[in-house]
Amino acid sequence: AQTDVKFALDWKFEGPSAPYFVAIDKGYYKAEGLNVTVDSGPGSVAGIARVAAGTYPIGFFDINSLVKFRDQNPDKRVQAVLMMYDKPAFAIGTTAKTGIAKPKDLEGRVLGAPAADGAFAQWKAFVKENGIDESKVKIENVGFPVREPMLAEGKVDAITGFSFSMYYNLLQKGIKPDDIKIMLMADYGLVLYGNAIIVNPDYAKANPKIVAGFVRATIKGVLDTIKDPDTAIKSVMARNETADPKIELDRLKMSLRDNFVTPWVKANGFGGVDMARLAKSIDQIGLTYEFKNRPTAEDIFTSQYLPPAAERRL
Amino acid sequence: MSSTLEKLSPWLFTLGIFVLWELVCRIFKVDTFVLPAPSQIFQAVGQYWLPLAKNAFVTLWTTLAGFALAVAFGIVLGIIVGWSRTIYRGLYPVMIGFNSIPKVAVVPILIIWFGIGIVPAVLTAFLISFFPIVVNVATGLASMEPELEDVLRALGAKKLDIMLKVGIPRTQPYLFGSLKVAITLAFVGAVMSETIGANSGLGHLMVQAGSNFQMPLVFACLLGLAVEGIVMYAVFAYVEAYFTGWAFRSSMSAAA
Amino acid sequence: MSSTLEKLSPWLFTLGIFVLWELVCRIFKVDTFVLPAPSQIFQAVGQYWLPLAKNAFVTLWTTLAGFALAVAFGIVLGIIVGWSRTIYRGLYPVMIGFNSIPKVAVVPILIIWFGIGIVPAVLTAFLISFFPIVVNVATGLASMEPELEDVLRALGAKKLDIMLKVGIPRTQPYLFGSLKVAITLAFVGAVMSETIGANSGLGHLMVQAGSNFQMPLVFACLLGLAVEGIVMYAVFAYVEAYFTGWAFRSSMSAAA
Amino acid sequence: MASMTGSVDINHVTLTYRSAGGGVLALRDTSLNVPRGEFAAVVGPSGCGKSSLMKIVTGLVPPDSGDIVIFGDRVRGPVKIAGMAFQNPNLLPWRKVIDNVLLPLEIVEPHRRKFRRERQHYRDEAEALLKTVGLDGFSQRFPWELSGGMQQRVSLCRALIHQPALLMLDEPFAALDAFTREELWCVLRDLWQKLGFTVILVTHDLREAAFLADNIHVMSARPGHIVMTKTVDLPRPRDLDICFEPHFTAIVHELRAKIAEVRKP
Amino acid sequence: MASMTGSVDINHVTLTYRSAGGGVLALRDTSLNVPRGEFAAVVGPSGCGKSSLMKIVTGLVPPDSGDIVIFGDRVRGPVKIAGMAFQNPNLLPWRKVIDNVLLPLEIVEPHRRKFRRERQHYRDEAEALLKTVGLDGFSQRFPWELSGGMQQRVSLCRALIHQPALLMLDEPFAALDAFTREELWCVLRDLWQKLGFTVILVTHDLREAAFLADNIHVMSARPGHIVMTKTVDLPRPRDLDICFEPHFTAIVHELRAKIAEVRKP
Numbered sequence A: 001a002q003t004d005v006k007f008a009l010d011w012k013f014e015g016p017s018a019p020y021f022v023a024i025d026k027g028y029y030k031a032e033g034l035n036v037t038v039d040s041g042p043g044s045v046a047g048i049a050r051v052a053a054g055t056y057p058i059g060f061f062d063i064n065s066l067v068k069f070r071d072q073n074p075d076k077r078v079q080a081v082l083m084m085y086d087k088p089a090f091a092i093g094t095t096a097k098t099g100i101a102k103p104k105d106l107e108g109r110v111l112g113a114p115a116a117d118g119a120f121a122q123w124k125a126f127v128k129e130n131g132i133d134e135s136k137v138k139i140e141n142v143g144f145p146v147r148e149p150m151l152a153e154g155k156v157d158a159i160t161g162f163s164f165s166m167y168y169n170l171l172q173k174g175i176k177p178d179d180i181k182i183m184l185m186a187d188y189g190l191v192l193y194g195n196a197i198i199v200n201p202d203y204a205k206a207n208p209k210i211v212a213g214f215v216r217a218t219i220k221g222v223l224d225t226i227k228d229p230d231t232a233i234k235s236v237m238a239r240n241e242t243a244d245p246k247i248e249l250d251r252l253k254m255s256l257r258d259n260f261v262t263p264w265v266k267a268n269g270f271g272g273v274d275m276a277r278l279a280k281s282i283d284q285i286g287l288t289y290e291f292k293n294r295p296t297a298e299d300i301f302t303s304q305y306l307p308p309a310a311e312r313r314l
Numbered sequence B, C: 001m002s003s004t005l006e007k008l009s010p011w012l013f014t015l016g017i018f019v020l021w022e023l024v025c026r027i028f029k030v031d032t033f034v035l036p037a038p039s040q041i042f043q044a045v046g047q048y049w050l051p052l053a054k055n056a057f058v059t060l061w062t063t064l065a066g067f068a069l070a071v072a073f074g075i076v077l078g079i080i081v082g083w084s085r086t087i088y089r090g091l092y093p094v095m096i097g098f099n100s101i102p103k104v105a106v107v108p109i110l111i112i113w114f115g116i117g118i119v120p121a122v123l124t125a126f127l128i129s130f131f132p133i134v135v136n137v138a139t140g141l142a143s144m145e146p147e148l149e150d151v152l153r154a155l156g157a158k159k160l161d162i163m164l165k166v167g168i169p170r171t172q173p174y175l176f177g178s179l180k181v182a183i184t185l186a187f188v189g190a191v192m193s194e195t196i197g198a199n200s201g202l203g204h205l206m207v208q209a210g211s212n213f214q215m216p217l218v219f220a221c222l223l224g225l226a227v228e229g230i231v232m233y234a235v236f237a238y239v240e241a242y243f244t245g246w247a248f249r250s251s252m253s254a255a256a
Numbered sequence D, E: 001m002a003s004m005t006g007s008v009d010i011n012h013v014t015l016t017y018r019s020a021g022g023g024v025l026a027l028r029d030t031s032l033n034v035p036r037g038e039f040a041a042v043v044g045p046s047g048c049g050k051s052s053l054m055k056i057v058t059g060l061v062p063p064d065s066g067d068i069v070i071f072g073d074r075v076r077g078p079v080k081i082a083g084m085a086f087q088n089p090n091l092l093p094w095r096k097v098i099d100n101v102l103l104p105l106e107i108v109e110p111h112r113r114k115f116r117r118e119r120q121h122y123r124d125e126a127e128a129l130l131k132t133v134g135l136d137g138f139s140q141r142f143p144w145e146l147s148g149g150m151q152q153r154v155s156l157c158r159a160l161i162h163q164p165a166l167l168m169l170d171e172p173f174a175a176l177d178a179f180t181r182e183e184l185w186c187v188l189r190d191l192w193q194k195l196g197f198t199v200i201l202v203t204h205d206l207r208e209a210a211f212l213a214d215n216i217h218v219m220s221a222r223p224g225h226i227v228m229t230k231t232v233d234l235p236r237p238r239d240l241d242i243c244f245e246p247h248f249t250a251i252v253h254e255l256r257a258k259i260a261e262v263r264k265p
């Protein structure tokens, strides 16, 4: 018999969500005895709460938000079980005409950052790692819908955000690809991880097989997607009637390049973490955020549901 | 005032607004990203009419379900609030407080309790829209002319009878007015809930289109909402004309 | 009905709701990140009272500015809509359409045009809250009793005189009712705009707290909003009692 | 006056209207007795408290002091056995004439219970009643489509439709021309004689009072109280011709003189 | 009747009220002439169209056909020179008595212009007027704190305050007792004699008509039109005692007979 599993995405059905749909379409979940339904989501903050509350047993959310969540709710032992984005998409975006080429150039400029932005949450760590004089950067709280337009109109000089979102939004604003400058924070001293598959603790405890099965099947989906993004994108397009296939494919490819397939993943296989790096990333979060119940790396990630490394090789 | 002009005026107004909008967009070269021109929006409508129609239907019916709840509950609560001064004085501030809170803050709770999908959307539509109904019903009951009230009291009528036979009919024009406000709020509530947690509905489509950088489609969704609102209004206007003809006798009445 | 009970009832109701809320949270072990218990919220209020107060003040005054605009504009537009049948028929559907659209969709446009900060918040508060006022004023004018109207017409009064001397006073109870609805919407609008683009205000604080998972602080902000809403209501209730005593003569009137 | 069971009994009633502009003492120590089945009239100068008295009897307004007993039951709140025609027609503008007339039947038992089932029967009755007051053909109109006098007649029908044991009429014929008025006197007289209910009629028309009533109570200027009770000893059944008899005229003149006297405070 | 300049002239006026329940023909081919400065009375059975006639004259309701000329100007919409007391007092409930009385001064020129400046002066005038109708001390109350008759008197004051050239009174004394009524007859008579305005008075009280009017116009049952015009040839100034003179009684009887005749269709 098939077990129903509701799976929560952090956002809408886009290129980077291809692996799950590939896993569904190719029957990988079914092979594990799972009948997976995927729901779109409202972003990591609200989404993690849904997994913690048990509305969803499994979800795909930002691990750095999970760290803060665990800090605020120490008795809710939500854990990550599969690392999806070895490198997060957190980035600083700017345009050529501002002349900003490196982090230090931000001094004396205006940075537009949505207060709830996952990338902006890492700003302090970014500042520290790059020796920026924070007092010289003026920060404006610009909401998501107006972030790129304000950059394009020169009302702010740089913005924080996810690399692929910013890139395409700026393209839409008529900025030439060559004029768009994206600095991935991970390339400038940040060791943070990105999004991971996280699970509800009670559910995982009661259904370890299901979680492990889900993880295994998802990894298969990821590997297939990495191998053949052009086919994989069709699984997304089948579920999103209004998306532009070309944009989504580009976005998927960019995400594969920047987030999924990093040198570390190539060397160590997909889905695991380097616990020392994770611990350091928690320290980096502490630069921006005041811990009350600082979680450890072990609190955040467990590899117990991961299949053997051989199954995770690219 | 020619009656042809009157008949045409909604169309003329709407047309005028679209033309103005198009002109503003062209003359000031407003970015598609900020505000797409109507021509672009209609193009998006043409291209995506099927998903638009499907999602619009979902939104319509969740909204109507929430709105129906709001009407029933609003009238009952209005009567209760109009009933007892203690309840009035106690409940009103609490309701005002509740309504000053953006419902976006409440939706996540509903989603966690009821899962994503239609239930939270219906509930949000309900929560956001019942208040204007309560206020107008309660005001209607509280401002009942004692002379009319006495007609029923002199018959030994119970309070509920007085409310139903005098209070509610008398306040009908305002009740319908509040329904017009409430239906628009119900749409807003349903869509808001859909943007936060749903796999269908115009709210869902809007966020999706937004994250796909399809601003014309986002505005096509908004247009769809506006059309649905207007259709509902037309339905009310019809029902209202039937029920409240007595109230719109003024020679200056614009409603009749 | 003892008048002591009546006086205390708002406090008792509020207290009752908090106690109930606390109990629900404890008995059902509701998670803090879903719905913090009042005790946790008050703790957050104690801890963060300074930023709360500062931001609450910003929100209050942007809201009031937007609301003042809405009242002025709402009354004028209500009179215009009540004035001419052509305008009524033309404008009403458009307004309904506009109001069925979630204002979240409009805020970005305002922010791009006016920059982030107070202007878009004021405008959003205004845009979201004028509609109930228009509806009730227009309904009031349209449902004027011809008998009262005739009193002025027989003196050769102009239409505007009739509107000001009969239409508006007569609809006062409902005007105040609509103000109660409008003020809550104005708060919602201001906060919404602050969440999308502002460096201060309760909306800004809420988003910040939310992204750090400080749910008690988020709810403390909501509580602040509710309190501000209630304070404004108290102000209206006072003004209303002064202006509309004549309307609340019913022995059953809960408002008087 | 000794109270007897089976009468409308007003005992030392005082009424003050309190308002922002200061209190108004409307009735002071007013006593009045109307035995069951009697037709009583109340006359008095404008503003003396006649309407207030009517509202006190039906329990719409509570007196400051004193008590009212109707057919043995003390009045504590609105009574159920009365039919009242107010000084203003007070028709509900959202109801057609016929539905205004039917209103009491939707409220008062036992009609209320039977109302849905016997709707047609009640409608026929209401139509018949409207016809007796000269309003046939107007039942499907709204109240504001009627002239002042026609509205008052509808209001009268509404007071009568449920055949109340106590009929309270507050200047029911004030807006009517002399002939319509006299016609309705006769309608009321016949109904009263047939059904034997108790009537309290407020009027400014002394001829009306003398023609219809058994006893006429004269009220003083505000604060009102009964200063004289005149028994009309004209034989029943009375005919309109009686108005031209000298005894009738004498009664009217006596009342007139009394009111003239009490008007000067 | 030949039309002359300087009169209120109603020429072959027809009025139908159209409504969902079907049209009502209220006035049919009604003509009437009231020379400037005359006191005219209109009597007729209830529902015959008297109030409608008043509304047509002041331009509140447009006739289907026919025209109305007031002092040389054709009536096309509400006229500005009239003061009107409606059959219902129609006081604005949100205004105190005095503010209700002052209302015309806030609207009608030249008072409107001067109103703010000379507020106190106007208030004093209004108070004085209220006193003449026996309402001193009630100016600060709200209309619903007054009895029916008192409200009607306020309404009368409102019609008089701006000293209109044409005074339209629709049963202004219907809710008053005989004495208050007669007092107000005299008030009105004196005012009229002093100021010389034109009056059209609708009434059901034939004695009232005969005492006050120069000409009494009798209307037929609906659809109304003037069936008789009776000139009251009693000398002026008239005193209340005139009501007991045989000639007065004869006029009243003649009118009565005429109405009795026209009531039967």
Ligand SMILES: Nc1ncnc2c1ncn2[C@@H]1O[C@H](COP(=O)(O)OP(=O)(O)OP(=O)(O)O)[C@@H](O)[C@H]1O
Residues within 6 Å of the ligand: D017, D018, D019, D024, D025, D026, D045, D046, D047, D048, D049, D050, D051, D052, D053, D087, D222, E144, E145, E146, E147, E148, E149, E150, E175, E176, E177
């Ligand atoms: N609701 C009220 N509030 C305050 N005062 C009132 C109210 N109703 C009546 N009064 C006062 O009480 C007095 C008596 O009023 P009431 O209506 O009983 O008089 P009435 O005898 O019916 O007069 P009329 O013949 O003019 O109808 C009046 O002086 C009036 O001012």
Ligand SMILES: Nc1ncnc2c1ncn2[C@@H]1O[C@H](COP(=O)(O)OP(=O)(O)OP(=O)(O)O)[C@@H](O)[C@H]1O
Residues within 6 Å of the ligand: D144, D145, D146, D147, D148, D149, D150, D175, D176, D177, E017, E018, E019, E024, E025, E026, E045, E046, E047, E048, E049, E050, E051, E052, E053, E087, E222
């Ligand atoms: N607004 C209206 N709509 C429809 N019909 C009306 C309207 N006003 C009056 N009528 C009708 O016109 C006729 C004349 O009414 P009007 O008020 O002029 O009578 P009236 O002579 O003043 O009667 P009364 O002495 O009873 O006041 C009546 O039959 C009435 O039904």
Ligand SMILES: [Mg+2]
Residues within 6 Å of the ligand: D050, D051, D052, D087, D170, E147, E148, E149
């Ligand atoms: Mg009275």
Ligand SMILES: [Mg+2]
Residues within 6 Å of the ligand: D147, D148, D149, E050, E051, E052, E087, E170
């Ligand atoms: Mg009339």
